[in-house]
Amino acid sequence: MGGVRVSVGTRKGAFILTSDGKRQKWEINGPLFAGWEMYHLKGSPADPNRMYASQSSGWFGQMMQRSDDGGKTWTTVGNEFAYDGIPGTHMWYDGTQHPWEFKRVWHLEPSLTDPDTVYAGVEDAALFRSTDAGQTWHELSALRHTKGNLWQPGAGGMCLHTIIQDPKTPGRIYFAISAAGAFRTDDGGETFIPINKGLRSDYELPDPDAEVGHCVHCLALHPSRPDTVFMQKHWDVMRTDDAGANWYEVSGNLPSDFGFPIGVHAHEPETVYVVPITSDQFHYPPDGKLRVYRTRSGGNDWEPLTKGLPQQDCYVNVLRDAMAIDKLDSCGVYFGTTGGQVYASADSGDTWDAIVRDLPAVVSVEVQTLA
Amino acid sequence: MIRVVLPPHLRTIAKTGREVEIEVEGPVTQRTLIDALESAYPALRGTIRDHATKQRRPLVRFFACEQDLSNESMDAPLPEEVVSGKEPYVVVGAMAGG
Numbered sequence: 376m377g378g379v380r381v382s383v384g385t386r387k388g389a390f391i392l393t394s395d396g397k398r399q400k401w402e403i404n405g406p407l408f409a410g411w412e413m414y415h416l417k418g419s420p421a422d423p424n425r426m427y428a429s430q431s432s433g434w435f436g437q438m439m440q441r442s443d444d445g446g447k448t449w450t451t452v453g454n455e456f457a458y459d460g461i462p463g464t465h466m467w468y469d470g471t472q473h474p475w476e477f478k479r480v481w482h483l484e485p486s487l488t489d490p491d492t493v494y495a496g497v498e499d500a501a502l503f504r505s506t507d508a509g510q511t512w513h514e515l516s517a518l519r520h521t522k523g524n525l526w527q528p529g530a531g532g533m534c535l536h537t538i539i540q541d542p543k544t545p546g547r548i549y550f551a552i553s554a555a556g557a558f559r560t561d562d563g564g565e566t567f568i569p570i571n572k573g574l575r576s577d578y579e580l581p582d583p584d585a586e587v588g589h590c591v592h593c594l595a596l597h598p599s600r601p602d603t604v605f606m607q608k609h610w611d612v613m614r615t616d617d618a619g620a621n622w623y624e625v626s627g628n629l630p631s632d633f634g635f636p637i638g639v640h641a642h643e644p645e646t647v648y649v650v651p652i653t654s655d656q657f658h659y660p661p662d663g664k665l666r667v668y669r670t671r672s673g674g675n676d677w678e679p680l681t682k683g684l685p686q687q688d689c690y691v692n693v694l695r696d697a698m699a700i701d702k703l704d705s706c707g708v709y710f711g712t713t714g715g716q717v718y719a720s721a722d723s724g725d726t727w728d729a730i731v732r733d734l735p736a737v738v739s740v741e742v743q744t745l746a
Numbered sequence: 747m748i749r750v751v752l753p754p755h756l757r758t759i760a761k762t763g764r765e766v767e768i769e770v771e772g773p774v775t776q777r778t779l780i781d782a783l784e785s786a787y788p789a790l791r792g793t794i795r796d797h798a799t800k801q802r803r804p805l806v807r808f809f810a811c812e813q814d815l816s817n818e819s820m821d822a823p824l825p826e827e828v829v830s831g832k833e834p835y836v837v838v839g840a841m842a843g844g
Contacts, residue, residue, distance in 0.1 A: 410755060434805040434839040435755055435793040451759060451789040455797045 379701050380445065380743045381709055382426070383717055384413035387735035389428060391416075391446045394730075396703055398721040401730045407449070408440070415696055416446075417483045418743040422490035427509060429480035429495070437479055441509045452509035456480070456497055459516035465499065466527040466588075475499045475519070482696060484538035496535030500526060500552045504564065515564035518550065522569065522587045526555035529590050529609070530655070536695055537594045541601040549604060549619065554579065554590035557606065559619050570619025574608060593695040595637045597644035605647050605674070607637040607695070612649055614674050625674020630661045636698035640723060641706045645673040648700075648708060648724060650693040659690035667710070669724050683727030684718065691716070696739035703744055711737025748774065748824075749834035750783055756794070756837065760787040765834060774829045776808060777820040794837060809836040 381392040388406025407413075411430045419425040424445045430438040437456065440449040462475035478498040486492035491508040501519055503512040518535075526533060537551035546563040549570075556571040574589045590609035597603070606613040606622065611632050613622045626632035631651040640646035647670050653661050660666060665684045668677040691714035701707035708724050711717045715734040720727045747767040757763060770782045777800075784791045791797065794806055802808070807816040811825045811833050827833035 408758075432755060433842070434753075434803070435759075436803060437792065438759060438789075454792045457798060 377703060378745045379703070379707060380418070380423075380745055381699070381717070381719075381730070382416035382418065382428075382446065382739075382741045382743075383711055383734065383737055384415050384428075384696075384739035385711075385715070385735035385737050386412055389413040389416055389430075390731070390734060392717065392730050398703075398707055398719060403731060404446070406735075407446070411438070412479075413738065414479060415482050415739045415741070417485060417741045418445075419485035419490040419493075420487050421485070423743050423745055425485065425490040425508075427483045427485060427493050429483055431479040437477070439480070439509050453505070453511050456495070456501075456503055456512050457514070458501060458519075459514040463519070463523065465523055465533060466525055468528060472524065475501070475523075477501075478532060481534045481536045482538055484540065487540050487542055494538050494548075496538050496550070496552075498532045498534040499528075500533045500535040500555060502535055502538070502550065502564065515560075517565060518558060518560075518567045521558060521567045523555075525585075525587050526552060527588060529553035537591075539594055539596055539604075541596075542598045543601050547601070547618075549594055549596070551591040551594050551606075553592065554588060554609070556587050556589035557591050557594060557604075557619055570615070571622070572620065573615070573622030574613065575611070576609065579609065592635045593637045595639045595647070597639045600644045603644065603673075605637050605639060607634050607649055609633065609655060612637070612674065625670070627670070627675030627677055629668055629677050630666075634693075635695040636693055636710065638698045638700045638708065641700055641702045642704075643671065643706075643723075646671045646723070647674065648698065649677075650698070650710065652692060658692045663688050663690060665689040665691065665712075667708070667724055667727075680720075680724040680727070682725065683720075683729075694738055696741075697737050699740045699742040701742045701744045707742065709740050709742055711740045713737065747831055748779060748828060749831055750779070751834045751836040753837060753839040755839065756790060759789050759793060761789075762787070767831075774824050775821050776815060776818070776824065776835075779824065779835060805840045805842055807838045807840050809838055810834070 378395045383390040388409040390405030394401045414429045416428040426442040428440040441452045464472035467473035482496040484494040495503040502515045539549040541547035550558045592607045602618045612626045614625045634652045638648045664686045666679040691712035698710040706723045708720045713736040717730045
């Protein structure tokens with residue numbers, strides 16, 4: 376029986392939670408990088424001991440960390456994220472143009488095959504890649520040339536927050552940016568296309584056929600069917616079956632189709648998880664009940680998962696990178712809240728328990744399934 | 747040797763204590779001192795000044811000899827008390843928040 380390592384990024388440090396395959400007893404290590412905002416930590420699929428972490432501070436800027444021993448010790452690596460060429464401008468909240476300015480790294484995505492290669496999604500939205508284990512970073516700037524002047528920040532800033540590598544088609548990677556939309560490269564980052572046909576953003580975009588500018592919150596796919604991608608948009612849960620050429624809505628009977636994270640079951644490609652949030656005005660669960668919703672049919676028919684989750688007076692949020700799914704036979708699902716709880720289910724979401732309850736606000740949750 | 751006091755978070759990054767000693771060749775200015783500090787502790791690059799522009803980060807300030815030097819010329823000579831090591835040059839995370 377294997378085990379799991381759950382990496383939790385919070386507003387005031389990082390925590391690493393480990394357990395055996397039963398996922399009942401947990402060892403909690405942290406805070407690492409105490410006092411710093413830890414937007415994301417993620418382990419390499421090619422070498423589980425290789426981990427990368429984004430560490431930032433309003434005072435001292437962006438730091439990057441790398442571990443080669445599964446998070447026990449960390450080394451400071453390169454933190455220079457220089458936009459390629461003249462950065463140019465993007466749309467600001469008021470519709471005027473605003474210069475591109477680096478703020479922080481939101482998301483790290485290690486290569487599926489090379490532990491020394493890692494992608495970084497940053498704010499203001501851009502894609503960087505390191506091929507020397509994080510020592511140096513280079514922008515894949517063709518992405519920003521995909522109508523970047525029409526991208527605009529969401530409430531959390533203009534961030535590239537989702538990077539998903541297609542395991543079946545080398546060079547194909549999906550990206551999502553708030554508020555620009557979803558994008559895809561088929562050549563490892565030389566060229567990009569927006570993939571937003573079928574999205575409707577009536578409250579944010581006057582043009583119903585806008586090619587970019589959509590506030591996509593998160594994407595997820597199952598490795599066995601990488602052409603099928605699920606999306607939690609600002610409003611609407613969406614699905615594509617043709618690698619983003621066309622999207623259609625699968626919100627169905629959700630109590631709210633606003634939310635942030637979305638995840639796919641490790642062994643059931645049509646089983647998907649979301650956490651409905653009341654609205655963009657009210658960033659907490661409907662009716663004060665924290666419910667994960669699961670569909671087993673690829674969308675539309677959703678069931679609430681409530682056992683072990685607070686069902687009254689709960690007003691936390693679950694941010695876009697704060698859900699993860701392990702690969703053990705009995706699939707585990709994890710999510711963290713802005714109230715500092717990290718919940719885990721070892722039975723595909725049927726029942727839940729809190730691993731920890733009183734961390735700083737959780738920004739990200741990732742899980743590694745260990746042999 | 748010039749004494750430089752670091753704020754707590756940067757001590758962690760630099761893996762050092764509250765105060766470090768820095769040697770500067772040639773004229774001692776804020777610019778040459780921070781250049782030498784970053785050379786001695788490369789992990790601090792980008793945390794005090796912007797990588798590209800070398801501008802002080804907005805929420806970082808520089809104090810010495812009971813004066814705020816944050817907005818003084820980076821190329822002006824530092825006080826003799828700092829150059830001699832009698833007084834430290836203090837890097838401060840500016841007060842912000844409650």
